[in-house]
Amino acid sequence: MDRVICCVCEKPIEGESAQMGGRTYCAGCLAKVTRNRAGLWWASLLGVGALIAFVAIVAGIASATHPILQGLALDVVGAVLALVPAAIWLGFFYIQDVREPEPKGLVLSVFVLGALLAQAVGVPLVEGPFRVADWLTAGVAYHILGAIFVIGFTEQFLIYAAVRYSVYPLPEFDERVDGVIYGTAAALGYATVLNLRFVLESGGLDLVSGVIRIAVTAMALASFGGIVGYFLGRCKFEDEPAWWMPAGLALAAILDGLFVYFLGEVTTTAITLRGGGYNPWPGLLLGGGVALVTFGVLFYLIRRLRRLAPQALGA
Amino acid sequence: MVAQTHTQQLRARRDRWVNWLVVAVFLVALVIGWGVKSAAESRAVRCEAGNMVLSCPAGWVRAKVEPPVILRVEERVAPFRSAISLEERPLPKDMPKPLLAVQQALTLERAGWVAYRILSLEEAVPVGKRTAMRVTFAYVETNPNPFLETLPVVMHGEDYILPAGEDKVQVATFVAAQENYPLVAARFAAFLRSLPG
Numbered sequence: 307m308d309r310v311i312c313c314v315c316e317k318p319i320e321g322e323s324a325q326m327g328g329r330t331y332c333a334g335c336l337a338k339v340t341r342n343r344a345g346l347w348w349a350s351l352l353g354v355g356a357l358i359a360f361v362a363i364v365a366g367i368a369s370a371t372h373p374i375l376q377g378l379a380l381d382v383v384g385a386v387l388a389l390v391p392a393a394i395w396l397g398f399f400y401i402q403d404v405r406e407p408e409p410k411g412l413v414l415s416v417f418v419l420g421a422l423l424a425q426a427v428g429v430p431l432v433e434g435p436f437r438v439a440d441w442l443t444a445g446v447a448y449h450i451l452g453a454i455f456v457i458g459f460t461e462q463f464l465i466y467a468a469v470r471y472s473v474y475p476l477p478e479f480d481e482r483v484d485g486v487i488y489g490t491a492a493a494l495g496y497a498t499v500l501n502l503r504f505v506l507e508s509g510g511l512d513l514v515s516g517v518i519r520i521a522v523t524a525m526a527l528a529s530f531g532g533i534v535g536y537f538l539g540r541c542k543f544e545d546e547p548a549w550w551m552p553a554g555l556a557l558a559a560i561l562d563g564l565f566v567y568f569l570g571e572v573t574t575t576a577i578t579l580r581g582g583g584y585n586p587w588p589g590l591l592l593g594g595g596v597a598l599v600t601f602g603v604l605f606y607l608i609r610r611l612r613r614l615a616p617q618a619l620g621a
Numbered sequence: 622m623v624a625q626t627h628t629q630q631l632r633a634r635r636d637r638w639v640n641w642l643v644v645a646v647f648l649v650a651l652v653i654g655w656g657v658k659s660a661a662e663s664r665a666v667r668c669e670a671g672n673m674v675l676s677c678p679a680g681w682v683r684a685k686v687e688p689p690v691i692l693r694v695e696e697r698v699a700p701f702r703s704a705i706s707l708e709e710r711p712l713p714k715d716m717p718k719p720l721l722a723v724q725q726a727l728t729l730e731r732a733g734w735v736a737y738r739i740l741s742l743e744e745a746v747p748v749g750k751r752t753a754m755r756v757t758f759a760y761v762e763t764n765p766n767p768f769l770e771t772l773p774v775v776m777h778g779e780d781y782i783l784p785a786g787e788d789k790v791q792v793a794t795f796v797a798a799q800e801n802y803p804l805v806a807a808r809f810a811a812f813l814r815s816l817p818g
Contacts, residue, residue, distance in 0.1 A: 441658055445661070552643050555647070
């Protein structure tokens with residue numbers, strides 16, 4: 307007679323076994339897999355709040371002092387600002403993630419991998435063969451479809467790849483919520499490269515508009531990276547159907563594309579004799595709102611799965 | 622134990638399948654994206670010139686013209702504009718090679734352009750049902766605004782000189798900055814195709 311073996315630790319199950327997502331778990335592994343990490347949600351919540359506060363502080367300083375930054379000073383300040391969102395999230399996560407902490411080196415590696423993939427593949431693909439900036443605003447349909455199929459899918463696939471081909475097969479990826487952690491880290495790496503390029507290529511950054519754009523990019527990508535990570539986490543520990551992960555990627559890409567479109571819509575204003583044409587503040591609200599709602603939904607889903615775990619143990 | 626190993630093998634195989642499926646979905650998305658890009662770039666609007674209805678690139682601005690030019694559309698997003706123009710000139714019937722005579726007249730008119738050079742000349746190129754003379758050329762353009770911090774750019778262009786009826790010749794001209802030339806050449810091709818045969 308076959309002994310029942312846990313699908314995670316691959317040891318024979320002596321006591322109670324549990325069925326979840328078509329797989330058999332021992333009680334210890336089930337508890338671990340379904341564990342929720344409060345640190346992740348606190349880091350995300352505090353990260354969004356801190357990022358908005360950071361933007362407000364920079365905007366306040368800029369409007370009070372009207373700093374004249376040029377050349378190297380501007381590049382250095384811009385580069386530091388571009389790194390702040392990732393530093394805030396990673397910082398809060400490390401502070402919060404105290405019980406059985408995720409290996410810091412791995413989280414940082416996935417962050418760096420996300421950044422490298424953005425620089426080596428994502429940006430060259432979107433700006434090179436696709437030359438998205440040349441045609442994206444040709445019409446509403448082109449804008450939405452281009453943002454989804456080119457920008458959204460490229461960004462989310464590379465975030466998926468950064469997790470799937472690095473940490474996903476490792477034993478350290480041992481909880482469903484790890485997918486959200488690593489997906490968010492990869493996405494923040496990707497966002498950091500986009501922000502650095504924005505600062506260095508703009509050649510002259512308006513401090514307020516620049517810092518808002520940096521914050522919005524980071525919050526949005528982190529959210530959608532979290533979605534990809536959620537699907538990856540469930541894919542690893544449950545027997546989901548074959549369409550599960552492609553559907554997760556498509557969902558994140560569609561949301562990413564729609565965000566790109568609506569961000570353009572809400573930040574574009576009418577041009578008048580007194581100026582106008584671009585107002586970044588609604589973009590900050592949109593980015594913050596999307597991040598809070600996305601991480602809220604992910605938190606709810608992870609917690610709901612955790613609540614179902616004891617029932618699985620009794621099965 | 623064997624059953625568990627078999628299950629694990631099945632799971633590993635399923636993981637590989639899922640992985641390839643994700644890659645396939647990404648590639649399909651890129652193909653669709655390429656289609657969207659092509660559609661956006663080849664957008665055209667109807668524009669009238671003389672008694673012709675032509676296909677002009679959408680988003681380009683129609684400029685005021687004087688004879689012999691009957692149509693000129695420009696892309697006004699760059700300091701050095703891509704442009705398509707159409708001229709109608711009388712056909713020099715008394716010349717042995719009338720299209721070549723028109724080409725030489727064009728060259729003389731452009732003598733004032735900085736570093737104007739003819740790059741190639743093909744005497745018989747099919748355009749719809751007509752046969753045109755195709756001339757490619759290059760010159761250097763400097764922005765007339767002296768306060769604008771721009772380098773002069775090398776412009777690349779081509780003329781299609783087409784007989785139009787018994788006594789007229791049409792000259793369709795396309796110019797673009799060298800670096801933009803391949804990107805917008807397809808729009809000129811669409812314009813050429815819309816010329817009535």
